[in-house]
Amino acid sequence: MLFNKRTERIFIWVFFPLALLLPLFLEQNTFYVSKLTSIMIFALFVMSLDYLVGRCGLITLGHAMFYGLGGYLFWMLAPEYTEVNFWVYTFYVCMIAAAIALVIGFLVLRTSGIYMIMITLAFAQMAFYFFSDSIEFGGNDGLFIYMKPETSIFGLSLFDLDNPIHFYYLCLLSLFNTLVFFKLLIRSRFGRVVDAIHQNPGRTTALGYNIFMFRLMSYVIASALGAYAGYLFTLQYGFVNPSMLAWTTSGSALVMSILGGMGSIYGAILGTFVYEGLHYGLEHLTEHWMLFMGILIIAMVMVFKNGIAGYLEKLLEKRS
Amino acid sequence: MFKTNTLRTAVAASLATLTLSTPVLASDEPVKVGIMLPFSGVYAALGDATRNGLKMALQEKSSELHGRKIEFIEIDTEARPERAPEIASSLLDRSKADFIIGPVHSGVAMGMLKVLRGKDTVMIVPNAGAGPVTGPLCAPNVFRTSFSSWQPSYPMGKVALDKGYKNVVTMSWNYGMGRESLDAFEESFTAGGGKIVKQMLVPFPQTEFQSYLSEIASLKPDAVFVFFAGGGAVKFVKDYDALGLKGKIPLLGSGFLTEGTIEAQGAAAEGVMTTLHYADTLDNELNNRFRTSYKEQFGKPSDLYAVQGYDTGLLIANALNQLKGDISDRDALINTMANTTINSPRGDFTFSKAHNPVQNIYLRTVENGENKVIEIASPMLEDPARGCKL
Amino acid sequence: MTTSLFFVQLINGLQYGLLLFLIASGLTLVFGVMGILNLAHGSMFMVGAYLAWYFFEHTGSFGISALISAAIALLIGIAMERGLIRHLYRRNHLDQVLLTIGMIFVFNALQSLLWGNDPLGVPVPQALSGAIPLNDVLEYPIYRIFVALLCIAIAFVMYYMINKTRLGMLIRAGESNREMVECLGIDIRRLYTIVFAIGVMLAAIAGVASAPMSSIMPGMGEHVLITCFVVVVIGGMGSIKGAFVAALLVGLVDTFSSVLVPQISSMMIYILMAFILLIKPQGLFSS
Numbered sequence: 001m002l003f004n005k006r007t008e009r010i011f012i013w014v015f016f017p018l019a020l021l022l023p024l025f026l027e028q029n030t031f032y033v034s035k036l037t038s039i040m041i042f043a044l045f046v047m048s049l050d051y052l053v054g055r056c057g058l059i060t061l062g063h064a065m066f067y068g069l070g071g072y073l074f075w076m077l078a079p080e081y082t083e084v085n086f087w088v089y090t091f092y093v094c095m096i097a098a099a100i101a102l103v104i105g106f107l108v109l110r111t112s113g114i115y116m117i118m119i120t121l122a123f124a125q126m127a128f129y130f131f132s133d134s135i136e137f138g139g140n141d142g143l144f145i146y147m148k149p150e151t152s153i154f155g156l157s158l159f160d161l162d163n164p165i166h167f168y169y170l171c172l173l174s175l176f177n178t179l180v181f182f183k184l185l186i187r188s189r190f191g192r193v194v195d196a197i198h199q200n201p202g203r204t205t206a207l208g209y210n211i212f213m214f215r216l217m218s219y220v221i222a223s224a225l226g227a228y229a230g231y232l233f234t235l236q237y238g239f240v241n242p243s244m245l246a247w248t249t250s251g252s253a254l255v256m257s258i259l260g261g262m263g264s265i266y267g268a269i270l271g272t273f274v275y276e277g278l279h280y281g282l283e284h285l286t287e288h289w290m291l292f293m294g295i296l297i298i299a300m301v302m303v304f305k306n307g308i309a310g311y312l313e314k315l316l317e318k319r320s
Numbered sequence: 321m322f323k324t325n326t327l328r329t330a331v332a333a334s335l336a337t338l339t340l341s342t343p344v345l346a347s348d349e350p351v352k353v354g355i356m357l358p359f360s361g362v363y364a365a366l367g368d369a370t371r372n373g374l375k376m377a378l379q380e381k382s383s384e385l386h387g388r389k390i391e392f393i394e395i396d397t398e399a400r401p402e403r404a405p406e407i408a409s410s411l412l413d414r415s416k417a418d419f420i421i422g423p424v425h426s427g428v429a430m431g432m433l434k435v436l437r438g439k440d441t442v443m444i445v446p447n448a449g450a451g452p453v454t455g456p457l458c459a460p461n462v463f464r465t466s467f468s469s470w471q472p473s474y475p476m477g478k479v480a481l482d483k484g485y486k487n488v489v490t491m492s493w494n495y496g497m498g499r500e501s502l503d504a505f506e507e508s509f510t511a512g513g514g515k516i517v518k519q520m521l522v523p524f525p526q527t528e529f530q531s532y533l534s535e536i537a538s539l540k541p542d543a544v545f546v547f548f549a550g551g552g553a554v555k556f557v558k559d560y561d562a563l564g565l566k567g568k569i570p571l572l573g574s575g576f577l578t579e580g581t582i583e584a585q586g587a588a589a590e591g592v593m594t595t596l597h598y599a600d601t602l603d604n605e606l607n608n609r610f611r612t613s614y615k616e617q618f619g620k621p622s623d624l625y626a627v628q629g630y631d632t633g634l635l636i637a638n639a640l641n642q643l644k645g646d647i648s649d650r651d652a653l654i655n656t657m658a659n660t661t662i663n664s665p666r667g668d669f670t671f672s673k674a675h676n677p678v679q680n681i682y683l684r685t686v687e688n689g690e691n692k693v694i695e696i697a698s699p700m701l702e703d704p705a706r707g708c709k710l
Numbered sequence: 711m712t713t714s715l716f717f718v719q720l721i722n723g724l725q726y727g728l729l730l731f732l733i734a735s736g737l738t739l740v741f742g743v744m745g746i747l748n749l750a751h752g753s754m755f756m757v758g759a760y761l762a763w764y765f766f767e768h769t770g771s772f773g774i775s776a777l778i779s780a781a782i783a784l785l786i787g788i789a790m791e792r793g794l795i796r797h798l799y800r801r802n803h804l805d806q807v808l809l810t811i812g813m814i815f816v817f818n819a820l821q822s823l824l825w826g827n828d829p830l831g832v833p834v835p836q837a838l839s840g841a842i843p844l845n846d847v848l849e850y851p852i853y854r855i856f857v858a859l860l861c862i863a864i865a866f867v868m869y870y871m872i873n874k875t876r877l878g879m880l881i882r883a884g885e886s887n888r889e890m891v892e893c894l895g896i897d898i899r900r901l902y903t904i905v906f907a908i909g910v911m912l913a914a915i916a917g918v919a920s921a922p923m924s925s926i927m928p929g930m931g932e933h934v935l936i937t938c939f940v941v942v943v944i945g946g947m948g949s950i951k952g953a954f955v956a957a958l959l960v961g962l963v964d965t966f967s968s969v970l971v972p973q974i975s976s977m978m979i980y981i982l983m984a985f986i987l988l989i990k991p992q993g994l995f996s997s
Contacts, residue, residue, distance in 0.1 A: 301812065
């Protein structure tokens with residue numbers, strides 16, 4: 001069985017059908033559809049981070065670099081006004097991001113712990129300033145993309161990306177696929193070695209595995225998916241901006257991942273929705289939303305020992 | 321103080337109710353004014369002031385709105401450009417705002433434009449000076465009631481030439497507003513034979529200026545022209561003085577250098593010369609009245625951003641008045657707005673074809689803790705709106 | 711670059727570096743002894759600056775304001791440790807990160823509520839105003855020299871405290887073997903409270919000291935936080951000596967790169983950090 005935890009199954013059976021049907025009720029209000037879409041896109045990003053940090057034990061504060069790269073790479077590769085194929089460019093963007101991740105990972109994975117956090121941050125900051133200080137790449141104010149790709153496969157076009165509801169379903173599909181992908185990866189032999197490396201690197205090396213290669217592969221996969229999320233973000237409004245690469249973006253993703261329950265993967269979706277939901281609700285209530293947000297985060301850390309998913313699991317697994 | 325306004329509002333409200341109770345075709349629907357400004361973070365003070373000015377104007381003119389009530393929908397942008405498209409969509413699609421006012425930050429403006437250009441709403445920029453708003457990305461439904469980055473800086477070139485400065489060092493942050501300001505100064509300064517010794521671009525939003533100032537001292541230019549705003553402006557002016565440059569190399573700036581920052585800058589600001597489309601000390605009846613009412617209502621002195629917000633309110637009120645409260649015909653609305661003359665505390669101004677203010681630029685110097693107007697550096701200056709197809 | 715300009719930039723770099731040390735020292739101390747990564751450290755820098763402004767407005771004396779601000783910061787540190795941080799010692803590092811991020815939110819919101827969002831300024835105290843002429847155009851403010859000397863003095867005090875006092879001995883012992891210290895009957899909890907409080911107080915003092923020469927505004931904490939991290943990591947987490955050397959290095963690199971390679975000056979300290987970590991993955995002076 002792919003989803004082995006009871007809480008996980010409950011979550012999936014509640015979340016995805018709900019998400020599938022919601023647009024039917026929100027037909028009039030494309031704003032909510034778009035808002036949910038952007039939360040889903042970020043949740044995808046947070047899932048990729050959760051895999052890296054929670055499952056592989058590779059703590060990075062520079063993951064947002066790939067998020068931003070997803071957007072900037074698309075801008076760089078795509079022509080200004082001609083429509084291109086969405087799937088083809090997804091391939092291009094993810095492949096190039098993976099290549100970059102290969103190089104960076106090679107340099108970065110030699111360190112560990114706090115030092116890995118800092119060196120990944122260093123690379124992300126360099127990328128941030130590269131785009132922020134350069135006029136050619138729009139600088140601090142960002143760039144527009146005036147074209148939306150078309151999504152035909154062998155002439156059959158399923159989604160019209162200009163339609164917010166179609167785009168919503170595309171992102172929902174991507175979210176689900178990514179979740180399934182990570183679950184499969186975790187259950188595979190590759191995933192089990194990665195788990196072993198996380199728990200006891202010394203022993204795993206003694207067993208003859210090249211732990212560096214496994215870590216590098218995990219880093220590349222997670223980064224490519226992070227870039228895919230950034231690519232979707234950019235497509236939503238046709239706007240790319242250096243803040244996508246900022247350390248605060250990486251920080252936010254980390255917060256959502258920890259909040260949701262590190263390493264559970266589905267917890268990342270939970271954490272993102274809870275955080276964004278709170279942010280949205282609070283900011284529409286009071287100007288000083290930050291105060292309540294901070295207090296709530298502090299409270300949640302104190303109470304939820306393993307994030308929200310961890311808390312729910314403890315609650316529900318006890319019964320079974 | 322507050323009572324007078326409550327009284328006025330009460331009277332206006334009763335009049336409005338009376339008008340409504342008679343079978344006259346006044347719309348019951350409120351006019352929806354979406355506000356997307358920073359209410360937290362570095363630019364929060366500017367967001368607050370703009371909102372205050374906007375509401376004050378609409379309150380003052382409430383009797384001229386032909387019975388239309390105003391409903392405000394306010395969202396904090398945190399001055400983060402990546403939130404701009406989402407918030408703008410919210411105001412457009414969810415709230416169905418008739419007017420969307422914002423932003424302070426140019427990056428946010430770019431994001432807003434992406435979503436709002438050509439849509440069924442009127443976007444009014446009460447601050448962001450980014451050139452493209454009334455340049456290559458101009459649109460019929462986009463207005464600006466503040467300035468373009470080119471406007472305040474361009475006239476300073478001529479001022480520098482008149483003062484006999486031949487070699488100038490320019491400095492600013494490396495972002496749109498900074499670069500555009502320095503380019504505008506350079507345009508007029510070099511046109512008259514001046515030479516830019518060096519253009520220094522500091523990474524945005526860094527505020528460590530020591531090394532740059534030391535270099536300026538070694539270059540020994542006739543003057544220095546800068547664009548900085550907010551906290552960065554405070555630090556720059558203080559550092560400039562602390563390093564001993566102030567008395568020896570004249571400091572010129574785009575007006576933001578001394579807007580809202582003089583108190584924090586203290587004595588270091590004295591003698592700094594700037595050009596801007598407004599000054600607190602402008603001695604005209606409207607400005608004096610505005611400053612007094614603002615102080616009364618909000619308990620603190622008004623500033624440039626309050627004026628810009630106020631003028632935005634005037635623009636909306638004016639349109640409602642002229643169209644007798646019926647803004648359903650967007651083309652008529654845009655036409656009315658484009659042909660309005662705003663009687664602003666900064667002086668009267670009209671709109672260019674690109675919907676940017678055509679306004680006076682004043683030369684000011686800091687004297688005894690305020691920006692004293694010396695003269696009009698450039699009367700009714702119109703931004704060339706390069707790239708705008710309107 | 712002329713020799714005189716070189717010397718001026720050298721002084722600039724060293725002075726900036728010394729201030730960075732003052733800010734970073736608290737962070738590395740707390741991490742070294744307690745293993746806590748306090749992301750709210752930058753917020754304490756901000757709190758110090760704002761308190762300095764507030765008490766200066768009310769007392770008119772910068773000196774008195776500085777003392778009161780430092781005392782309040784110490785109390786805040788004690789409250790933070792006993793109220794919140796203490797509960798997370800047994801939890802993993804990431805939970806601590808999350809907690810301190812929550813605190814950043816709270817501090818920022820309080821700053822906005824209590825003191826508003828306008829940029830504020832504090833004038834340089836009379837006794838320290840004035841400048842020393844360096845050449846025919848440039849002068850060097852006496853206040854900056856004073857702050858540099860203050861940082862050096864605090865560095866000496868820290869060195870003395872850590873190497874020559876009983877408290878310092880406990881700190882060093884706690885850094886290398888927590889459990890053993892507890893077994894020896896030392897109340898490690900009180901030690902932790904003291905260390906944390908000193909750590910945040912140092913950040914606040916740095917904020918107070920830099921108030922007259924900078925702009926007191928929202929977000930000043932986050933801005934300084936990241937540079938602080940770079941310094942601490944280059945120096946080696948937990949090493950105060952390392953933080954000192956790293957701070958000077960970062961100060962010099964930042965200053966000189968802004969004049970020599972302005973196009974990439976913003977990236978330079980990260981390039982430096984990446985370079986050092988690739989050669990010495992634990993930092994320059996790891997304990």
